Amino acid sequence: MGVPVVTGYYRYTDIWFEWHKQLGEDGEVLKAALAHDALVSPEHPLHVDGVDGVQLYIGISIDATIDLSGTLKSGETRLLFSSKQVEYVRYWLHAVGLTKNPIGLPYSDCLLRLQDLRGVSPQTFQTGGELKNSVKKIEKNNKNIKKSSDPPLTFRRSSFETVRRLWQNKIGVWCSVDFEAWERDHTVITEFGWSRIHWEDGLETREEGHLIVQEYQTYTNGTYVAENRKNFKWGQSEIVSKKEFKSCIQNFLSDLRRNDHTFLVFHDAKEDLDYMKSAMVEADLSGLSYTLPDGPSPKSGVFVVDTADLFGGLQGEGTRNRGLEQVCNQLQIKTEFLHNAGNDAHYTLEACKEMASGDSLDLQREKRWPSKTTPGTVTVNIDSLEEEEDASDEEGVFMSALK
Numbered sequence: 001m002g003v004p005v006v007t008g009y010y011r012y013t014d015i016w017f018e019w020h021k022q023l024g025e026d027g028e029v030l031k032a033a034l035a036h037d038a039l040v041s042p043e044h045p046l047h048v049d050g051v052d053g054v055q056l057y058i059g060i061s062i063d064a065t066i067d068l069s070g071t072l073k074s075g076e077t078r079l080l081f082s083s084k085q086v087e088y089v090r091y092w093l094h095a096v097g098l099t100k101n102p103i104g105l106p107y108s109d110c111l112l113r114l115q116d117l118r119g120v121s122p123q124t125f126q127t128g129g130e131l132k133n134s135v136k137k138i139e140k141n142n143k144n145i146k147k148s149s150d151p152p153l154t155f156r157r158s159s160f161e162t163v164r165r166l167w168q169n170k171i172g173v174w175c176s177v178d179f180e181a182w183e184r185d186h187t188v189i190t191e192f193g194w195s196r197i198h199w200e201d202g203l204e205t206r207e208e209g210h211l212i213v214q215e216y217q218t219y220t221n222g223t224y225v226a227e228n229r230k231n232f233k234w235g236q237s238e239i240v241s242k243k244e245f246k247s248c249i250q251n252f253l254s255d256l257r258r259n260d261h262t263f264l265v266f267h268d269a270k271e272d273l274d275y276m277k278s279a280m281v282e283a284d285l286s287g288l289s290y291t292l293p294d295g296p297s298p299k300s301g302v303f304v305v306d307t308a309d310l311f312g313g314l315q316g317e318g319t320r321n322r323g324l325e326q327v328c329n330q331l332q333i334k335t336e337f338l339h340n341a342g343n344d345a346h347y348t349l350e351a352c353k354e355m356a357s358g359d360s361l362d363l364q365r366e367k368r369w370p371s372k373t374t375p376g377t378v379t380v381n382i383d384s385l386e387e388e389e390d391a392s393d394e395e396g397v398f399m400s401a402l403k
Contacts, residue, residue, distance in 0.1 A: 008114060014110045026093075030089075040126060056125065058123045060077055120165060163292065163352070163355070164355075172198070182220075189245075191213070208346055209235065216242075261303070290303075292305070315382075
């Protein structure tokens with residue numbers, strides 16, 4: 001019987017600083033092949049067609065004892081090579097005659113398996129300087145994480161990287177939904193909107209919609225939240241009866257369940273889930289998972305993604321939820337006519353897409369808000385002028401009416 005091949009990931013620092021020390025004169029050849037500027041070259045053997053630079057991986061660790069450098073603490077971020085990349089480099093060096101024999105693999109205890117990681121997602125570096133600086137930034141961020149124990153923030157950071165991996169691998173259907181209600185009685189739901197993205201032959205396809213409840217057209221807002229139900233920007237609103245409203249949403253959610261992977265995207269999910277449970281909707285929420293799927297072939301199901309959690313992870317906040325308008329402003333997403341359910345669904349999915357299609361969490365934070373991370377933490381320090389909350393935060397005051 002053959003020996004099973006174990007695959008996984010190697011920490012970049014172990015490969016770069018330690019591997020060559022085991023190899024004698026071949027170590028200098030390996031160091032040259034793994035030099036920062038060499039790795040990003042289009043002539044490098046690890047170059048991926050269509051990628052400008054080198055594609056490595058970002059992983060968030062769970063507790064795992066590693067021989068070379070002790071214990072990885074939960075929530076720390078690691079820059080990684082895949083085991084396939086490491087294997088290819090050693091055989092390529094031999095194939096082109098730079099080593100007499102294939103060099104030995106790194107020490108086996110360096111290998112991180114998928115079960116050692118909360119999630120792994122690709123990360124591209126275009127220049128050698130960017131790659132070198134990112135290693136320093138990751139180590140600095142990990143030191144800051146070690147100083148504090150914040151389980152909610154650890155969860156949000158982990159969710160961020162998992163969402164990046166799933167989105168960038170174009171897995172499943174991503175559908176944001178939003179409800180609007182009469183500001184004086186939230187049992188009176190007036191609107192429902194959705195925005196959906198999936199991929200066909202690698203190309204993004206988007207569909208959007210907006211429902212208005214006919215019987216409640218005279219129940220207008222304007223005191224606590226804006227009245228914008230007639231200002232849907234992404235198509236034609238459909239006016240339906242209360243009975244049709246319920247059946248339309250139930251059928252809509254039933255259709256979503258037919259996909260292998262459906263990601264229901266909310267901004268601050270609790271309110272919209274309460275609407276789904278209400279007498280006006282009575283949605284079937286059985287089997288809804290709040291734990292995102294892991295692994296290269298994730299299990300099927302319907303999963304909740306909350307952009308308030310993603311943005312909190314990006315800004316280094318464990319419990320605070322920002323309003324949708326503020327999140328979009330910080331992500332440079334221009335908004336119009338918020339508090340229309342269709343528009344809010346659209347901008348919620350835009351916020352998800354903007355974060356999920358970008359760099360890894362810590363690198364993305366540094367690029368978006370350079371020099372604004374509070375020293376000794378992973379938290380962004382936003383100026384007081386940027387701290388203004390949008391009116392959507394007032395809606396929570398009335399949610400007790402639904403209970």
